[in-house]
Amino acid sequence: MTIAGVILAGGEGTRMGGLVAKPLTPLGKSTLIERIIPQMQGQVSPLLINAALHNGFERLGLPVVPDMLTGHHGPLAGLSAAAAHLERNFPRITHLLSVAGDTPFLPIDYVSRMCARSGTAVNMASSNGRAHPTAALWPMALLSQLEKYLSQPDAKLQVMAFARRTTIHMVEFQPFADLDPFFNVNTPDDLRNAQRFLPDE
Ligand SMILES: Nc1nc2c(ncn2[C@@H]2O[C@H](COP(=O)(O)OP(=O)(O)OP(=O)(O)O)[C@@H](O)[C@H]2O)c(=O)[nH]1
Numbered sequence: 001m002t003i004a005g006v007i008l009a010g011g012e013g014t015r016m017g018g019l020v021a022k023p024l025t026p027l028g029k030s031t032l033i034e035r036i037i038p039q040m041q042g043q044v045s046p047l048l049i050n051a052a053l054h055n056g057f058e059r060l061g062l063p064v065v066p067d068m069l070t071g072h073h074g075p076l077a078g079l080s081a082a083a084a085h086l087e088r089n090f091p092r093i094t095h096l097l098s099v100a101g102d103t104p105f106l107p108i109d110y111v112s113r114m115c116a117r118s119g120t121a122v123n124m125a126s127s128n129g130r131a132h133p134t135a136a137l138w139p140m141a142l143l144s145q146l147e148k149y150l151s152q153p154d155a156k157l158q159v160m161a162f163a164r165r166t167t168i169h170m171v172e173f174q175p176f177a178d179l180d181p182f183f184n185v186n187t188p189d190d191l192r193n194a195q196r197f198l199p200d201e
Pocket residue numbers: 008009010011012013014015016022050051067071072073074075076077078079099100101102134155186
C-alpha cells in the first residue's frame with residue numbers, strides 16, 4: 001500500500017471550550033475520533049494522528065505526529081508534519097489521505113472513493129456542493145512544498161490556496177437522510193445535533 005492517512009486533530013477546539021482535545025470529545029458510546037478510525041484503518045497505512053503530544057491521543061494506539069512549528073498555523077501545519085514524518089520513515093508512500101478529527105459521520109466509502117484515482121491532482125471531498133479542504137488525497141510531491149502557505153490566516157483558505165497549486169478533482173458525497181457526511185463538530189450545540197443522529201446511543 002502506498003497511501004498513508006492522517007486524522008487532523010491538532011486544533012485548539014476553542015469553540016468547544018478547549019477542556020479536552022476536541023476529537024476526544026465523547027459522542028454517544030464513543031468519541032469523535034474513534035468513530036473515524038475504523039473508516040480509515042486497514043485501508044491506508046500507516047494511519048497517523050496529527051495532534052499535540054500528551055493530549056490523550058496516545059491511548060488510541062496509532063502514531064501521534066505533532067506539529068513541527070510552534071503557534072497555531074492551521075491544518076496545513078498538520079499536513080506538513082505528517083508529510084515530513086512519512087518522508088523520513090516511509091519513503092515509498094506516494095499519497096496522503098487527510099480527514100478532520102471532528103467529522104464523526106465520515107462515509108464508509110470515504111477511502112475507496114477518495115483513492116479511486118491517485119495521480120498528481122488533489123482529490124477533495126465535497127458534500128451539498130461545499131468543498132472540504134481538510135478531507136483530501138494529497139500527492140506527497142506536492143506536500144513537500146507547502147511552507148509558504150502556512151502564514152495565510154484563514155485555515156480553510158490556506159488549504160484551498162495550497163491545493164490550487166495543482167488540479168483539484170472534487171469527489172462529491174451524498175447526504176444520507178438529512179445528515180451531511182462531513183458534518184463537523186465545532187460547538188456544544190453541534191455536539192447536541194450530532195447526538196440526534198445516534199438515537200440508540
Ligand atoms: N495541526 C494543526 N491542525 C489544526 C490547527 N488548527 C486547526 N487544525 C485542524 O484543522 C481542522 C479544522 O479545525 P477548526 O475546527 O477550524 O479549528 P479547531 O482549532 O479544531 O477549533 P476552534 O479553535 O474552535 O476553531 C481540524 O481537523 C483541526 O484539528 C493547527 O494549528 N495545527
